[in-house]
Amino acid sequence: MGAPVNRITRSTHDDWQINACPHHGPGLALNAGTSGYHTVWFDIRKVNGQDQAAVRYARLNAQGEPLSETVRALPDTRAEHADVLADGHNVAVVWRSSEGAVTSLKAWLSTDGGQNLTLKTLGQATGYNDHPRLAQSGSRMVVVWCNSQETQVHELRF
Numbered sequence: 001m002g003a004p005v006n007r008i009t010r011s012t013h014d015d016w017q018i019n020a021c022p023h024h025g026p027g028l029a030l031n032a033g034t035s036g037y038h039t040v041w042f043d044i045r046k047v048n049g050q051d052q053a054a055v056r057y058a059r060l061n062a063q064g065e066p067l068s069e070t071v072r073a074l075p076d077t078r079a080e081h082a083d084v085l086a087d088g089h090n091v092a093v094v095w096r097s098s099e100g101a102v103t104s105l106k107a108w109l110s111t112d113g114g115q116n117l118t119l120k121t122l123g124q125a126t127g128y129n130d131h132p133r134l135a136q137s138g139s140r141m142v143v144v145w146c147n148s149q150e151t152q153v154h155e156l157r158f
Contacts, residue, residue: 035062040093081096
């Protein structure tokens with residue numbers, strides 16, 4: 001077996017530029033059950049000549065190179081602070097979405113490696129709330145989401 005190759009691979013090619021720390025950080029999940037990765041990130045792209053800001057999801061091959069046919073915007077124009085987790089063919093993407101005083105915790109779930117995703121609303125909160133985070137123990141996946149009243153833990157059912 002040869003030595004591992006250490007090289008930097010750019011996963012996205014977008015128009016978003018900022019001279020500061022990104023407000024929406026990316027997420028990356030190694031798909032241990034298969035080869036490759038799943039990623040989420042915020043970007044701005046030209047769509048029909050107009051700048052379109054969105055949180056996006058895509059699959060990457062084992063070398064970290066994007067599979068361009070898998071890039072898609074999350075189905076929520078208010079999506080922010082997404083996280084991603086993969087286990088074999090099960091893939092979870094979670095984010096928060098604010099409308100007025102209410103913030104919703106949403107999930108996009110897949111049982112076929114991210115090819116088809118189902119949208120679910122997992123919870124809601126008013127007031128301060130944190131970025132949702134995915135965690136895994138064995139085959140059990142959960143999302144943890146803190147707000148000013150409580151810490152919500154939602155087990156993801158695929």
